[in-house]
Amino acid sequence: MGHYQLFSEQKIPASVEEVWDFIASPQNLKEITPDHMGFDITSKHLPEKMHPGMIISYKVSPMLGIKMTWVTEITQVKEREFFVDEQRIGPYAMWHHQHHLLPIEGGVIMRDIVTYQPPFGPLGAVANAVFIRKQLATIFAYRFKAVEEKFGKFG
Template sequence: MGFYQFKRSQKIPASIDEVWDFISSPANLQEITPDHMGFEITSGELPEKMYPGMIISYIVKPLMGIPMTWVTEITQVNDKSYFIDEQRVGPYKIWHHQHFIEPIEGGVLMSDIVSYQPPLGVLGSIMNSLVIRKKLEEIFDYRVEAVNKRFGTFK
């Protein structure tokens, strides 16, 4: 039963306020998620900004277009610094996603740490090696491009 971490960082040529306003708004989740994921928020009306205890439900189609429900809770928020979401219902046995931003010269460094455990024990570990890890890389590669499109490329 494997437990894994995925890390990604991106430099963004924008202010901490601009980046925080973008990443802390649930309405922007769809913009940074690949279309083929079939991502759809099903929570109904969401507030402009996330807050601790907030529950967000989605439909996603991560594999072969099969829809599944994913429910996350925003467990921690530190304004203009970080937030953490954790899966409550979904495909993983454990999903803990830390989103950090910090000012750097010329912009903001945005970093993510995703700690996760696939279901199904050894089979989940095999699936991680064959599919899951690659899917995460693909999703975060898309997000880098979407953020670059919105804010520009860091020089």
């Protein structure tokens, strides 16, 4: 069973504090997720900021509009530098998502590294080649635009 990685990087014309406050707030996840994903947070009483051990549950429709439960755990947080979320229940056999912020002149680089393994062994590898990789690229392209609308274009 193969695993895959997706890398995304975006320069943002804002301070580390501003970007961190936005991305470290679970309530903002829906704002940067395409509507067609049917993304809804189902956790009750979420704190304003992520912390290690925090569990967040969602409903998503990754394929054919079929609603699925997705549960992630925030496993690591280094304030204003990075956090990691890992799937506990959901559509992937494995999902590990690193979110990094790096200060640069004039703003911040937001870098994501997603390591994932589709379900269903060899069939998952085919599904990744046919649509999963493309779907993830579409989701991150949407997020890029949503973040640009929120903070502006860099340079």
